[in-house]
Amino acid sequence: MTERRELMIGDFARRSRLPISTLRYYDRIRLLSPALVDPTTGYRRYTLEQLPAATLIARLRALGVPPASIARILTDRSTAATVLLHERQRIETQIEAGRRRLRQLDELLTDDAQSTYDVDIVTLHPREVAALPFLLPAAELEPGVTRTIARLRSALRHGGHRRTGPWGATFPVDLADNVSGFAFAPVDRIEPGDLDTAPLPAGRALTTIHRGSPATLPLAYHAVFASLDQRGACPGGPVLEEYTNLDNPNESTFTVRICLPINEPGEHPAPGH
Amino acid sequence: MTERRELMIGDFARRSRLPISTLRYYDRIRLLSPALVDPTTGYRRYTLEQLPAATLIARLRALGVPPASIARILTDRSTAATVLLHERQRIETQIEAGRRRLRQLDELLTDDAQSTYDVDIVTLHPREVAALPFLLPAAELEPGVTRTIARLRSALRHGGHRRTGPWGATFPVDLADNVSGFAFAPVDRIEPGDLDTAPLPAGRALTTIHRGSPATLPLAYHAVFASLDQRGACPGGPVLEEYTNLDNPNESTFTVRICLPINEPGEHPAPGH
DNA sequence: GCTGAGCCCTGAAGCCGGGTGAGAGTCAAG
DNA sequence: CTTGACTCTCACCCGGCTTCAGGGCTCAGC
Structure with a gap:
């Protein structure tokens, strides 16, 4: 009509x-x-x-x-x-991201003595650990590692293994477009064919501990690199991160230990490269 | 160094x-x-x-x-x-906007019998009301009107006036870039020089009532326009909106009455234009 | 028929916060 | 000297529009 x-x-x-x-x-x-x-x-x-x-x-x-x-x-x-449910989910993640940003902004505002990292030099002993490899875009490193650790966790449970130390991950110092490394955990027994295992980097390393939100982790790396320069050394292998309180949902108790293997001045490069 | x-x-x-x-x-x-x-x-x-x-x-x-x-x-x-506090505020409004969008999306998902508007034809009688003009970009019409009403509210309080009907606003039907109109409220007494006042549009008008979130208000306008076409009439003056339950923070009880003055077919255009 | 106002059209460029690619120059090691 | 890794500049791409320049259409008034 x-x-x-x-x-x-x-x-x-x-x-x-x-x-x-x-x-x-x-x-x-x-x-x-x-x-x-x-x-x-x-x-x-x-x-x-x-x-x-x-x-x-x-x-x-x-x-x-x-x-x-x-x-x-x-x-x-x-x-x-x-489609609408999908959009709903998108908005929800946006809100969650906003909340997280708010928390981090508050950290920035209240954080005054933020960048005091003590960098120590230690010797890492060779260790064989349960491992699960990953290949991730550099931008998704953090959530990707978390997911890989979750998969490793269920693999350990299926195999009846007991974890004897903190979760960790290791990957090259220089983050390329795609980062390949592995998530790991020390376990009570290593049996061939039963579980993927890998050796951790060993030797002299710089180490520091970061507490709190992963967003400020680069500051810890900055401290490690500064110490590296001060000693005139250069990186000697993939970096190693160990996570404690990973299971605790409270972000403020989350801590990361960073270990960066080094070649000290006047030393031969590490064998195997 | x-x-x-x-x-x-x-x-x-x-x-x-x-x-x-x-x-x-x-x-x-x-x-x-x-x-x-x-x-x-x-x-x-x-x-x-x-x-x-x-x-x-x-x-x-x-x-x-x-x-x-x-x-x-x-x-x-x-x-x-x-600057950081300013950003904090920005993120907070973003989160709030996200929540609002979520609610509206849910309305969309649950709303099935949404577009049933009864449009009536009525005669508006001339009225003189307390008024406060505004000039707003079309995009900020809704929040701007809310702010203008808030200013009118405090003006009435200062003048010791009592409101005798719902808050309202009137502005041209065709929203240009900048919309100029006024917020109004009927009051118990009109004294010259005491308060800005203005006459409301009068005559034949189409009217309908919209309940719930203002986001779906365009649907109500659509119904009014459809009725306008059906009658072969054309708009005869600025549109009038009356808001009830404006003070109630619960959005679902919020209602808007829309009144659109019209020129009926075969009639002379309204005098005064 | 002419003029002007107010519609309408197309196509191109601009905005943000960068990402990506081409084509060419630079540097250190072998 | 060559190779390969690194660097440079310039220019174009994304989404979701907005704006601009340069024109065409339509209608009322004269």
Whole structure:
């Protein structure tokens, strides 16, 4: 009945409360195209029937739903619930990230004596540990290591092994695009074929302990590198991180021990390289 | 002592855990420039002293602090606390916005019988009300009106006036870039010079009631416009919104009455325009 | 028929915070 | 001298639009 009632883009913009430029953009990306385009003038003609779609788009965009997802909802209404639940999850993670940032910002604000790290020099003894390798983009190192440790944990449980020390991970000092290393844990018994194992780097190493949020871990590395320069030494192998209180959800008790094997000045490079 | 120790961009990138491309970018926007640039080769030389700054930048960027704010912090350490508190507030509003979006998304998911609006035709009688004008960008209409009503509220309190009906606002139907209109409230007495007052639009009007989150208000407008088309009428003056349960923080009881003055077919346009 | 106002069109460029790639120059080791 | 790793600049890409320049269409008034 109202099918012949057509609106120029300006009328449609006022009705839908969307800017004209945005409507043209939505036409370009095929999110919402006019019912008809005059073939001679190129004028866009919208119909009243298109208004609910425009309103839905405006609502969803205001909620931050990306146009691509909205297009999926419009073309296939049956997937709407799935897509929306997915968006819901996205917003929830965003909120969680916001909370975490808030905490870290507060740390920054209250943290005055933050960068006092004591770097010691120690000798690492050779150790054979249960290990699980990973290959991760540098940007996802921290969550990826956490996941790898979780998998190692269940592997140990299945094998009936008992952990005799803190969880850890080792990987090259220089983080390339993709970091390959392994998560590890010392265990009570090593049986061939039963479990993947690996030797940990050994020899002289610089070590320091970082407490609290992993976000400030680079500061600890900075201290280690400064000490390295001071001694005129250079890195002698993959770095080693040991995590304690990993299972404790309270972030403030979380601690990381960093061990960086070194070649001291006037020394031959470590064998095996 | 270590002042002569210089790092090429690659070394500095590994130490600071920032991508080389980002370091070059930060140089371009003068957020973090190398201590020295070789005049013949153009090679950037960073010093160890710049590492803490790089680490600080990385931390703040990870928290979503924009580079411009970080630059302010770096050039003037005394403003750091101010800037950080400001960022803190920004994140808090972000989280709040996320929560609101979540609620609205849930409304979308649960809302099935959403778009049933009954549009009635009524006659508005002329009324003189206490008023406070506003001029707002269309995008900030809703919060701006809320703020204007708050100012009107305190003006009424100062003048010892008593409100005799719901808060409201009126503004043109076609939202231009800047919307000029006024917030109003009917009061018990009108005395010249005592309070700004204004007449409300009168005559025949279409009206409907919207309940719940303001985010879905456009649906109500859509229903009003559809009714307008059906009657072959056109808008006859600024639209009028009346808000009840505005003071109640519970969003689900919030209701808006929309009144759109109209010119009915075959009628002369309203006088006064 | 002409003019001007107010619509409308297209295509290109700009915004942020970088990421990516081409093509060329530099440096140290063998 | 060559090789390979490193560096440089310049320019273009992303999303989700907005804005601008340069034009065409339509209608009312004269």
